[in-house]
Amino acid sequence: MTSFQSTLDDDEDGIAEELAASQREISVAEFFEKNKHMLGFDSGARGLVTAVKEAVDNALDATEEAGILPDIYVEISEGRDYYTLIVEDNGPGITNAQIPKIFGKLLYGSRFHAREQSRGQQGIGISAAVLYSQLTSGKPVRIESRTQDSETANVYELIIDTDTNEPEISAETEVSAAKSDLRGTHGTRIEMALDANMRARGQLHDYIKHTAVVNPHARIELQEPGGELKSERAEEASLPAETDEILPHPHGVELGTLIKMLAETDSHSVSGFLQSEFTRVGSKTATGIIDAFRDEHFGREMRWRPPADADLEATVADAVANKDATHTAVFARTVADAVRDADSIAPAELGALVADAAADAQDDTGTSFGETVQANVVAAVRDALTSDRVADVLGPVDEATTVQKDDATVRGLAERIAAKFESGGDTDRVTRDTLDEYVFRAAENTAEYADATIGETARENVADALWARMATVPDDPPNTSALADDRDAASDLLAAMASVNVMAPPTSCLSPIEADQLEAGLRTEFDADFYAAATRDADVHGGDPFIVEAGIAYGGDIDSEGGVQLMRFANRVPLVYQRGACATTDVLGDIGWRNYNLSQPGGSGLPQGPAVIMVHVASTNVPFTSESKDAIANVPEIEAEIELAVREAARELKSFLQKRQSMRKRQQKQDVIMDILPTMAEKVGELTGRGGVDVSDSLARIMNNVLVERARSDDGQTVTLRVENHGTGSVDVDVTDIVSAEPDGVGDDASVVAMDDEYFVKWTPAVAGDDAAELTYSVDADADCELSVSGVADARLTVSEADT
């Protein structure tokens, strides 16, 4: 065995050395090549989509930051060897000095740790696209920029030094505005040649279209070899609200981050650190966290109660030697009274109490009770306090166990726990883990000897009751630099932060699209019969605030074959890949869509029908399933909000569909009745020999319709329009009679407009259910009239123009 071990050791050394020798720095290009699948550039088709995505995100950010409504132009053209991608915005333009920052080093994003909703967090940045272009075509990227109010534009050629990962401007020229390729008076235009193909045209179009939906304030145009796609700005769309950057929330950090923050902070104390580096932490919350940390890190001390018959004054007096007897008595009484007042007391508390009493006694008597004396007194009182531990433990144990436990069992358990404390050390200080261990062992033993069962819950209750009785220790927490070096202590701090209630983070860092704008976005992109959108209130996952929004468009020109179209967005950026892995898809599949009048084969999965469902998750940190950031991870808090947002929008869809269905039924009924009643009336007219009879009144009553009838007086000069509402609810009807001669005697409630020899007499009466209104005017008996009624659904309206 020994010999084998040594052989192995030798071998290991050899391998390690070999590995170390083979290690060398790899270039950015190599890194990119090895990781391009992670970065979204695994094929020419996808590379093009990713490059467009990065450039458009960049362009949107640039314009929005400058407070300009974005106008984005994307052009893809096919060259002999390469594709050329041009993305142009109407932003403020960029200067020479900004270029390295914007197109800078790969994975050098400034936004990486920012707690603010931004698109940039999404991808890995435009730099990857630049690098991809350079690596596949060997050509520099051409950037043309014109700043606001500038007469000239600047053209830069940019390459990235793949050894140093530094961007370099290889050429810079100034061109006059006339010669500039820029379409507007200011903005930035990026032109890059890259190895690509258009096989992912669908995704590319989806990306542009979806981007337009969540950015209704933007105008986006795509020109590609196969055609063009234009998305106009929604009317009255405004720029998204500006977001604030916020500090991390105590519930949202991980241990590594916390240690890094501890190492970098300027604060010395933990309290200062918590208050200055986290959001929503003030002195009160910081104190709470530190107390929790003390409990985690140091444990608590058990409080003991002095026995009722104990003569504490004598105990104290005995412990004090060689002091003035009267003064000692004063000191002893002060200590004894304080201990009695405290009811039960922990060792650390006792120490402080004795020190206070000594100081008081010295003030009163002039006799000094020094540290040695105090230590003796503390030890003596402590002996008195702990003389009957069982009695102290019994209380909480009895309270925490159910009445079914017999007294012997409870007492046995209390005795055993007390024994653990007795052998546990001088301070009676235990962490929660140790306390649990005490209770566990005591319970096991009690169960064994007393032939009783003490279940999990009972044990937990006992431990909780004891823990509640124990005192948090006054020890100072380590300072920040010590914590940074002590992983276990930092872990205790993290646990303490998690255990304390902290107010949810502010939502000023989020910029939801808002329901009305979302609906506007859907309207510009889809020609549908119905639109609904919902924006939820902000919630928190792992310390990051988030807002979920959902929108639905239904009917119209939306494809009715197969499943609905699902559009997913994170921080206003469309997610076009990995739909199946996304939490959004899971949540939608679990909703019972049949309840919302959409068909759902098998009762689960995405619904079917002519609908588009969109879900937008905005957060300072959208959790993704992987680095490629295509699918939102299944975080319960986010899933719950997605469901609520979608259901909110779906409820509106349901009522729309129900209404439409009932209107349809109503129309069918009306069609049949409209066929039957006149035939019936004709027949009874024949049978009775009384001639034709008008059925429109009966019909209106049957259909709960609004009936508008015109009647003219016998001389033909007075026209009465009668509006009868046979429904239950009130209606506002627009009634317009178009008359061929000038009307007279029109009431104040009507307006008359003359137009091309015709007079438009218009009323807008509000008629309650089962009520009627009469509108009259006078006119020449020969005048022709024509009624036009609006404000009531066609299916509910019966217009009758009897001519007498």
Next chain:
Amino acid sequence: MSETHTSDETEARDQLLAIAEQFYDQFADGDIPRMSLPTRSKSNIEYDEDADVWVYGDSQSTRSANSVRGARKLLKSVYTVDFLAQQLDEGRSSTLRELYYLSESWDEAEAQFNDQSESDKLVEDLEIVSGVKREDFHMRPEESGAKVMGPLRLREQTRRGDREIHCQEDVGQGGYQIPNNPDTIDFLDTDADFVLCVETGGMRDRLVENGFDDDYNAIVVHLGGQPARATRRLTKRLHDELDLPVTVFTDGDPWSYRIYGSVAYGSIKSAHLSEYLATPQAQFIGIRPQDIVDYDLPTDPLSDSDVNALESELEDPRFQSDFWTEQIGLQLDIDKKAEQQALASRGLDFVTDTYLPERLAEMGVL
């Protein structure tokens, strides 16, 4: 209208047109056209103490054009009224089945009947609303009426003139065929002492073969299952006009008791005509459950549907007499039923020589 119309026909026509007038008025007033009918169910029949028959109660159901279904029904009603009025105008008659097929020729598809039960029921509805009997609309059922044999002379108005017929001497073995509208008959004279209604054809033939009608001066009326209206009407007239006691002789099972029920109390379907069709004084001869026991007749066990029917009869307001509760209770007890022909187990003449004379004497008819 031609002048050859009888006053009855004119009245029937006017009553029908009144329905149309009502619809016209409803249209003119802007109301929803509608028609009220008594609810035709077991729960809505009441005993009319004056007439001693069961009639519809106060519960009404309204048929209105408010629903597509109701509107269709009303349209069909109007078309049917039109047809009936025209038929009366022309002095023609037709069968219920013909009405159903005739509707196929109507230009308005919505007015056509889906099946004959629909048109049959509609004619009954019109009877109720107009207060005019189907016979007066000149509507007849498809099946021929039952037959009568006995010492009775009558005069029937036929399309070929009035005929005087004696129901023994002028008829063959089958007897006198009751016309669809028995009100066209005048009774001239009779030697009969009572009326005997018989459920099955076999038993009727046995009685006639044995000369029971002759021997006992009985008018034997063949019911042929659930009796047609004409049979019930004739029976009632024999009782009312000739003052003859009416007896009913059926099988001993719940379905046969219903046959007796419709002769004596009127049926639920035509309760609006009870006063015209029912003979409340009709007496039940048998086969009683008591007879099954007394004469030790060959029997079949009761089926589930028999038991259900008996139990339903116990709840039927028409069967709430001591006699019926006792007999039905006994039948449920013995769990047996018997046919009329079961009496043949005691010989072919047993029914005429023993059973009927005994029962009729018991009932005070003989």
